[in-house]
Amino acid sequence: MLEFKKKIVFYVLAFLFFSNILAWLAVYDLSQAASLAVVFFDVGQGDSIFIETPEGNRILIDGGPDSKVLEKLAENSPFWDKTIDLMILTHPDSDHLAGLLEVLESYKVENILWTGVMTETADFRKWENLIEQENAGTYLARAGQKIIIGREAILKVLYPFEDLAGRSVKDINDTSIVLRLDFSEISFLFVGDAGKSAEKELIGREIDMNADVLKVGHHGSKTATSEEFVRGVSPDTAVISVGESNKYNHPHPETLELLQKYGISIFRTDLDGDIKIFSDGEKFKIDGR
Secondary structure, three states: OOOOOOOOEEEOOOOOOOOOOOOOOOOOOHHHHOOEEEEEOOOOOOOOEEEEOOOOOEEEEOOOOOOHHHHHHHHOOOOOOOEEOEEEOOOOOHHHHHHHHHHHHHOEEOEEEEOOOOOOOHHHHHHHHHHHHHOOEEEEOOOOOEEEOOOOEEEEEEEOOOOOOOOOOOOHHHHOOEEEEEEOOEEEEEOOOOOHHHHHHHHHOOOOOOOOEEEOHHHHOOOOOOHHHHHHHOOOEEEEOOOOOOOOOOOOHHHHHHHHHOOOEEEEHHHHOOEEEEEOOOOEEEOOO
16 A cells, blocks of 8 residues: 555555545635635646645646646645645646646645656656655556545546556557546546547446546547547536647547537637636536536
């Protein structure tokens, strides 16, 4: 069994009960403060997702392509708290990694979860140096792990299925950590840039991927979000993290048409800005909608 520093508890086989209440007076009103908050930051062409539990535990999944994530964190955090309880890097492409470098230099990060997969970039070399200096609890993701982030909030690692530590791979997108966040009766699925190959593996192993909210893979590219995958997740709402007028023409029409075919509500950071979702565990609400 692995012990996380401070508030986060990580386990593979055993269920551990965890509760730790923090006061947070500055950001949300009283009704929101009693809820789980999931914020899809508008960081341009990249991914960054911020989770705040009712107990005050703060999780950051990816950091976008630059320092904009610092502005977003400041808007969604008490000014006196410069701590991230758990940082997750889904995969080390710069549009997910670069912003985390800025966070590591500006915040105290208690725990880090990533795959250990290698790339030959300046950002990655800096990542390795910074996480060594941070002295955080560092863990490698593998399907079957669970992280209790609150009394009713659990992050489940669904993918990758194999140990990727120290490996270099041809398609780094398909090494993305896939996570499901369960908060009582409400679920979110975060897929990083995982494409149709990874989706096929998840489907083939009959992994429970059902979720109310889907973070659409790879910014809405046609290389992800197969019809079989959408049926397996069966979300009510889809969120696409994407930059305005990006050079890749994300999201692709095929992806949007597929989501519309199944009557899924679509929100996009390039059109809607930050997408803030609050849940009491029985239902969820998108802020301002």
